[in-house]
Amino acid sequence: xxxxxxxxxxxxxxxxxxxxxxxxxxxxxxxxxxxxxxxxxxxxxxxxxxxxxxxxxxxxxxxxxxxxxxxxxxxxxxxxxxxxxxxxxxxxxxxxxxxxxxxxxxxxxxxxxxxxxxxxxxxxxxxxxxxxxxxxxxxxxxxxxxxxxxxxxxxxxxxxxxxxxxxxxxxxxxxxxxxxxxxxxxxxxxxxxxxxxxxxxxxxxxxxxxxxxxxxxxxxxxxxxxxxxxxxxxxxxxxxxxxxxxxxxxxxxxxxxxxxxxxxxxxxxxxxxxxxxxxxxxxxxxxxxxxxxxxxxxxxxxxxxxxxxxxxxxxxxxxxxxxxxxxxxxxxxxxxxxxxxxxxxxxxxxxxxxxxxxxxxxxxxxxxxxxxxxxxxxxxxxxxxxxxxxxxxxxxxxxxxxxxxxxxxxxxxxxxxxxxxxxxxxxxxxxx
Numbered sequence: 218x219x220x221x222x223x224x225x226x227x228x229x230x231x232x233x234x235x236x237x238x239x240x241x242x243x244x245x246x247x248x249x250x251x252x253x254x255x256x257x258x259x260x261x262x263x264x265x266x267x268x269x270x271x272x273x274x275x276x277x278x279x280x281x282x283x284x285x286x287x288x289x290x291x292x293x294x295x296x297x298x299x300x301x302x303x304x305x306x307x308x309x310x311x312x313x314x315x316x317x318x319x320x321x322x323x324x325x326x327x328x329x330x331x332x333x334x335x336x337x338x339x340x341x342x343x344x345x346x347x348x349x350x351x352x353x354x355x356x357x358x359x360x361x362x363x364x365x366x367x368x369x370x371x372x373x374x375x376x377x378x379x380x381x382x383x384x385x386x387x388x389x390x391x392x393x394x395x396x397x398x399x400x401x402x403x404x405x406x407x408x409x410x411x412x413x414x415x416x417x418x419x420x421x422x423x424x425x426x427x428x429x430x431x432x433x434x435x436x437x438x439x440x441x442x443x444x445x446x447x448x449x450x451x452x453x454x455x456x457x458x459x460x461x462x463x464x465x466x467x468x469x470x471x472x473x474x475x476x477x478x479x480x481x482x483x484x485x486x487x488x489x490x491x492x493x494x495x496x497x498x499x500x501x502x503x504x505x506x507x508x509x510x511x512x513x514x515x516x517x518x519x520x521x522x523x524x525x526x527x528x529x530x531x532x533x534x535x536x537x538x539x540x541x542x543x544x545x546x547x548x549x550x551x552x553x554x555x556x557x558x559x560x561x562x563x564x565x566x567x568x569x570x571x572x573x574x575x576x577x578x579x580x581x582x583x584x585x586x587x588x589x590x591x592x593x594x595x596x597x598x599x600x601x602x603x604x605x606x607x608x609x610x611x612x613x614x615x616x617x618x619x620x621x622x623x624x625x626x627x628x629x630x631x632x633x634x635x636x637x638x639x640x641x642x643x644x645x646x647x648x649x
Contacts, residue, residue, distance in 0.1 A: 234413050236356070240368070241375030241417030244348040248379045248418075249425045251329065251344060258333035262287075263499070275499055280335070281491030287334030288487015288541070292480030294327045295542055301479075302327035306342045306546065307470055307539045307629045315349030315369060327544040334487075335494055335502035337534035338545025341380055348372045371414040378415030379422045434513060436603040437570045447569045448577040448613045451562040455555050455581030456620050458528065462536045463585055463627040470540040470629050479542050486541025490534055497530030504545070505531070505553035509600075512556050513575065521564040528557035547627055551586035552596060555579035572601040573609060580610055581617055586627045590614055 262283055263274035272279040295302040300320035316324065328343040352372040353365050437444070473482040494502045500511055512519070512527075519527070535550040559578025563569050576597040584593040594614060598607045 237371050237413040238417040240352050240371045241378060241414035242421045244372055244375035245379035245418040245421035247348055247351065248340065248344050248376060249422060251340060255329045255332035258329060262333055277495035280494040281488065284335055284491035284494055285484060285488040287330055287336065288490070289480060289484040291327050291330050291543055292483035294323050295479035295483065298323040300324065302544055303343070303346060305542065306544045315346055315353055318350055318354050321347055321350055324544060331543045331545050332504060336490060336543045336545060337502065337505065337531060337538045337550045338543055338547065339504040339549030341546030341548055343544050345373055345376045348376045375414040375418035378418035434572045434575060434601040434603065436572055437605040444570065444573055444609060445612060447566060448573050448609055449616060451559055451574055451577040452581035452613050452617045453620060455558040455578040456585050456617055458532060458558060459551060459554065459582045459585035459627065460624040462532050463625045465536060466540065466627060467629060469536055473541045483542045486537055486543065489537050493530050493534045497527055501527055501530045501534060504549040506549050509553045509556050512560060516560050516563065516571065521561055524557050524561045524564065528554050528561065531557065547586050548583065551582045552579055555582035572603040572606050576601045576606045576610060577613060580614060584614070584617060584621050585624065588626055590618060
C-alpha cells in the first residue's frame with residue numbers, strides 16, 4: 218500500500234495516474250448527470266407546470282408557491298429519509314471526509330430539489346461529498362493499494378476541475394492542502410496526480426458540452442493608477458457586502474435551526490426565498506452560473522438601482538438558503554453578487570474598464586466566501602478572460618485581504634468534539 222505522506226516514485230506516479238484520470242472523468246460525469254437531472258426538473262417546475270395554470274416562471278405567486286413547496290420537500294428528506302440529506306452544508310468549507318454511502322440518496326435528492334427549485338446555492342459542496350464517497354467505496358472494492366485519503370483528494374480535484382472547466386483552479390485550491398504535508402518530495406510531485414484528475418474532469422465536462430465559468434467581456438487596452446484605485450474600491454465594497462452576511466450567518470443559522478424540525482425551517486426558508494425571488498425576479502434565483510452570464514452578456518440592459526437590488530436580494534437569498542438547511546455550496550451565488558457589484562461600479566463610473574470592474578467585484582466576494590486568495594484570483598481572472606486584469610488583481614488583492622483576514626468566515630464552524638477524559642485511577646483503600 219502506498220504511503221500518502223512519503224514522496225512518490227516515478228513508477229508510483231505513472232501507475233497512479235491511471236486511476237487519477239479515471240476518478241477525474243467519473244467525477245465530471247456524476248456532476249454532469251446531476252446537472253442534467255436538475256435541469257430537467259427545473260424545466261418542469263418553471264416552464265411546463267406554470268403554463269398549465271396560465272402562469273410563467275416569472276409570476277410572483279408561482280415563485281413563492283414553488284419555493285415554499287421545495288423547502289417543504291427538502292425538509293421532508295432531511296427529517297425522515299435515511300441519511301437525513303447528509304451534513305449541513307453551512308458547516309465547514311469544501312474540505313472534510315466523505316459521508317457514508319447510505320447518506321447519498323437523500324443528499325442527492327435534496328441537492329437536485331434545491332438546484333431545480335431556484336435555491337441560491339451551488340452544487341460544489343454536495344457534489345464533492347458525493348464523488349468522494351463513491352470513489353472511496355469503489356476503490357475499496359477494487360484495490361487497497363491507494364489510500365482513502367489520496368482517493369478523496371483525487372476526487373476533490375476532479376470535481377473542482379469539472380466545476381470550473383479547467384484544472385488550474387483545482388491545482389491552486391489544493392496547493393495549500395498539499396503543501397501542508399511536511400514529508401519530503403517536490404510540490405510538483407504531490408500536485409501531479411490531483412492535476413491529472415482535475416484535467417480529466419475538466420476535459421470530460423467540455424466533451425459533455427457543460428457551460429463554463431468564462432464569459433466574453435471587452436478587454437482592457439491599457440492600465441494606470443486610476444484603474445488600481447477604482448478596482449480596489451469596487452473589490453473593497455464587494456468584500457464588505459459579503460462580510461455583512463458572513464457576520465449575520467451564525468445568527469440567522471441559529472434562528473432557523475432553533476425551530477428544531479427540518480421540515481419546519483426549510484419550509485419557512487423556502488417561503489422567504491420565494492418572496493425574495495418574487496422581488497428580484499428569476500435572475501436572482503438558482504445557483505447563479507447562467508444568471509451571471511445574463512448579466513455579463515448585456516450589462517446595459519439593467520440600471521444601476523436594478524443591479525444593486527440584484528446584489529442585495531442574492532446576498533439575502535444566499536444567507537437564507539445556507540441557513541435554512543438547504544444543501545449546496547456558496548461559490549456560484551457569491552460570484553453572481555460580485556458581478557452585480559462590479560457592474561454597479563462600472564455604471565456609476567463608466568471610465569472604469571468593464572472587465573476590471575467585474576473581476577474586482579468577484580475578487581472581493583469570492584475572497585470572503587472562500588478565504589482563499591488563489592481561488593479568488595483564479596475565478597476573477599478566468600471569468601473575464603482578460604490578461605491585463607490579472608496583474609492588477611494581484612496588487613488589488615493585497616489591501617482587500619487586510620480587510621477580509623480578520624472578518625468572520627462565510628461558514629458555520631463545526632462544533633468541537635470534546636476530548637475523552639483520561640481514566641481516573643481507582644481510589645486506594647483507606648489505611649487502618
